Every structure is written in structure tokens, then in C-alpha cells.
Amino acid sequence: MYKQIPLAISPESDSTFDNFFVSLSNQHLITALKQFSMSNTDEPFIYLWGNKGSGVTHLLEAVQNSAEFLSIQYLPIKELLDYPPADIMEGMEQLDMVCIDDFETIAGRADWEESLFHLFNRLRECRKRLLIASHLPLRSLPIQLADLQSRLQWGVVFHVESLDDVEKQQAIQFRADKLGMQLPDEVAAYLLQRIGRSTNELFSVVKELDHASLSEQKKLTIPFVKKILKL
Numbered sequence: 334m335y336k337q338i339p340l341a342i343s344p345e346s347d348s349t350f351d352n353f354f355v356s357l358s359n360q361h362l363i364t365a366l367k368q369f370s371m372s373n374t375d376e377p378f379i380y381l382w383g384n385k386g387s388g389v390t391h392l393l394e395a396v397q398n399s400a401e402f403l404s405i406q407y408l409p410i411k412e413l414l415d416y417p418p419a420d421i422m423e424g425m426e427q428l429d430m431v432c433i434d435d436f437e438t439i440a441g442r443a444d445w446e447e448s449l450f451h452l453f454n455r456l457r458e459c460r461k462r463l464l465i466a467s468h469l470p471l472r473s474l475p476i477q478l479a480d481l482q483s484r485l486q487w488g489v490v491f492h493v494e495s496l497d498d499v500e501k502q503q504a505i506q507f508r509a510d511k512l513g514m515q516l517p518d519e520v521a522a523y524l525l526q527r528i529g530r531s532t533n534e535l536f537s538v539v540k541e542l543d544h545a546s547l548s549e550q551k552k553l554t555i556p557f558v559k560k561i562l563k564l
Contacts, residue, residue, distance in 0.1 A: 348394035352511045354496075354504035362491040366392055369464065370400040376489055377457060382467045383493030386532040389466040392493065393432050396464055403429035410445075411435040418448035426455035429462065436467040437474060446478040453484045463488075496532065501525060505535050509553075512543045520553050527564055538562065 355363050362381070369379055383389045397405045406428055413421060418439075425431050431452070439445035456463050467474065471490055476482045496504055502521045509516035516539070528538055545561045546553055558564070 348391045349398055350392075350395045352508070353388060353391055353395060354500075354507040356494065356496055356500045356504075358494040362493065363392075365489070365491060366396055367399065369462065370396045370403075376462075377460065378453075378463045378465075378488030380465045380467070380471055380485065380488050380490045381493065382470055382490070384495050385468055387493040387495045388532070389468065389493050390434055393434050393464060393466040397430075397432055400430065405430045405432060407432045407434070409434045411438045414438065414442070414445075418445045419451075422448050422452045425452060426459040426461055430464065431456060431461070432464045432466070434466045436465045437469045440475045441477055443477065446476060446481050450478055450481040450484060453481070498525060498530070501530065501532060501535065504532065505539050508536055508539050509543065512539070514539075514543050514546055514553065516542075516553055520555055520558055523555050523558065528562075 350363065350367060353363070365376075365379070366381075369376065381389055381392060394407070397407050404427075406425055408421070408431065410433060433449075439449065453463065465485075465488075470492070471485055474482075474485070476485070502518075502525050505524060506516045506518075506521050509521075524535060524538060528535055542553060542558060542561060545551075546557075549557075551557050
């Protein structure tokens with residue numbers, strides 16, 4: 334029998350497809366991931382990659398959170414590197430899907446590469462699904478095990494396109510709306526100008542402003558934002 338790994342490695346509960354801003358260039362991959370999270374797909378393996386801040390982890394978690402009727406294990410690899418990989422992956426072929434995050438961190442680690450190679454084979458033999466997320470394109474992964482490198486070529490590769498500045502402004506307004514908060518155009522533009530271009534940082538600031546707005550019962554204006562963020 335498969336034994337639950339005794340680690341706190343469940344995905345963030347609020348990461349869904351509904352609260353992910355979908356740019357025009359990412360519409361196709363979102364459709365594919367939604368299908369992958371349900372039972373109506375013939376594709377057993379997807380490799381998903383994008384730059385930091387592009388949302389690959391959010392999408393990996395969204396797949397798990399939307400797959401209500403599947404048994405899934407989420408593996409944030411960089412948090413598990415101190416554990417024996419063979420023990421972590423033992424019996425996972427009994428699950429419907431395995432989701433691996435931060436895949437690039439195992440490159441060059443012989444024990445992890447070998448364990449993932451064997452897991453890949455077991456999942457494929459049992460007709461189960463594997464979703465890998467990485468911040469590197471497949472061709473740039475410094476994988477040392479040739480057999481694993483070969484297996485990785487078997488799947489479908491999707492690139493999460495990074496947002497341009499216009500899309501980032503739309504994304505933070507979208508995120509604010511999902512929190513029940515109105516973020517006017519001029520305030521969104523101000524945040525983009527003063528906070529920077531990192532989407533993770535921008536989303537964190539939007540969350541902070543939401544708490545402050547609720548606490549002080551204030552609408553979001555540039556003077557209010559300056560006060561809260563000490564700009």
C-alpha cells in the first residue's frame with residue numbers, strides 16, 4: 334500500500350485556475366492543464382516551465398486543487414532535498430498523478446535523477462500522470478542521467494509566457510478584484526512604477542493593501558497607498 338509522506342507538502346489552498354490571470358499567449362496551455370486535471374485526457378506527461386514569477390507553481394497547485402476526483406501527490410523538490418528520494422517516491426505509481434515543482438533543483442544530483450527516472454517508468458507502466466514544473470526550458474536542464482534526459486523528451490512541453498507591463502497592470506487589477514477590492518488604473522500604474530516589475534512582489538503588495546483597506550475602511554488612492562507602503 335502507498336504510505337502518505339510525513340511532510341507538510343500540500344499546495345496553497347487559494348491557488349486555482351479562477352484566480353490566475355490568463356494572458357492571450359497563455360490561453361492554450363491553461364486549457365490543456367484544465368483537461369489534464371480531469372479524466373478526459375490521453376496525455377500522461379506534461380513539462381511546464383516559465384521564468385520566476387510567471388506562475389508555474391500557481392498552475393501546478395491549481396491542477397491539484399481542481400482535480401477533485403484524483404489522488405495526487407505534490408512534491409516541492411527544493412524542500413525535500415535532504416530526504417532520501419527513493420523513500421519519498423516509493424509507491425507513488427499507485428496515485429493518479431504526481432506533481433513535481435522546482436524540477437531544475439535535482440539536476441546533477443545522481444540519487445534524485447535515478448529515483449525520478451524509475452518513478453517516470455513506473456507511472457508510465459501504470460498509466461498514471463506526471464506534471465513537472467521548472468524555471469528552465471527542457472533543453473537547458475543540466476540533467477546528467479541520459480536515460481532520464483531521454484524520458485523527459487516524451488511529454489508535451491508548455492511555456493508559461495511572462496507578462497509585459499500592460500498585462501502586469503491588468504494582472505494586479507485582476508488579483509485585486511478577486512480579493513473584492515477595486516484597484517483604479519492610476520493606482521495600479523503607480524504600483525507598477527514604484528514597486529517594480531516582479532509579479533510576486535506586486536501580488537504581495539496587493540494583498541497587503543487589501544488588508545489595510547479593509548482595516549481602515551479606505552478606498553485605494555495614491556495617497557493611501559503611499560501611506561501604507563511608506564513610499
